[in-house]
Amino acid sequence: MYFNTPWINTVASIYARMVFLFGNFQGLLIFFMRLAWGHQFFLSGLNRFAHIDSVIESFKETHFPLPFLSSYGSAIVEIAGGLALIFGFASHLFAFLLTIGMFIAYVSNYPGVFSYFRFLKDPSLLVMQPPFPFFITSLIVTIFGPGKLSLDAWIKHLLQKNNKLD
Numbered sequence: 001m002y003f004n005t006p007w008i009n010t011v012a013s014i015y016a017r018m019v020f021l022f023g024n025f026q027g028l029l030i031f032f033m034r035l036a037w038g039h040q041f042f043l044s045g046l047n048r049f050a051h052i053d054s055v056i057e058s059f060k061e062t063h064f065p066l067p068f069l070s071s072y073g074s075a076i077v078e079i080a081g082g083l084a085l086i087f088g089f090a091s092h093l094f095a096f097l098l099t100i101g102m103f104i105a106y107v108s109n110y111p112g113v114f115s116y117f118r119f120l121k122d123p124s125l126l127v128m129q130p131p132f133p134f135f136i137t138s139l140i141v142t143i144f145g146p147g148k149l150s151l152d153a154w155i156k157h158l159l160q161k162n163n164k165l166d
Contacts, residue, residue, distance in 0.1 A: 030140065030147035031088075037137035038085025041098060045078030062108050077101055085141060088150020095141035102135035 048055050052071055059067035077097050084094035106113065110129050113119050119126040126132065146152050 027147035027149055030144065031149040033137045034085040034088060034091075034141060034146060034150070037134055038082045040082070041078045041085060041134065042082030045075045045080075045082060048075035048078065064108065074101055081138075085137070085146075088146035088152050091141050091146035091150060091152050095138045095146075098138035099135065099142050102131045102138055105131045106135065 048071065052075070055071040055075070056067050059071050064070050077094075078101070081094040081098040081101075084090050085098075106126075106129065109131075113125045113129065
């Protein structure tokens with residue numbers, strides 16, 4: 001048969017090894033992204049609290065609704081979300097909230113990127129903006145989860161282990 005040749009089997013074997021090898025690095029990559037950007041979210045939230053008056057003023061200048069509540073809310077979400085990313089705890093929930101926050105930051109601070117969907121023609125408009133690494137990290141954790149090196153994975157493992165004993 002054509003598909004059962006030594007050459008095809010060799011290529012399939014090499015490909016299977018590559019999938020196995022790089023699949024093991026997926027959790028490690030997400031872990032490092034969570035640590036790096038979770039720490040940055042945490043520091044950003046602390047900085048917002050330290051300079052809350054100027055944050056409220058900047059929210060007022062951009063005509064943000066409820067600038068007082070929005071300023072405190074964004075600071076709290078960044079601190080709690082940053083810690084959640086660092087430890088990988090309740091990651092989907094906090095990463096989703098952070099993703100929404102970063103999308104709002106994009107739309108409110110860089111409206112030209114989104115006008116007429118310019119970022120589709122020139123993706124560098126989106127990628128070169130300061131919120132991008134925050135946005136992409138929170139989006140990845142929202143969609144793929146925190147990975148194997150997280151409290152979420154540990155809790156899931158314990159729950160599955162206890163359910164097997166019952």
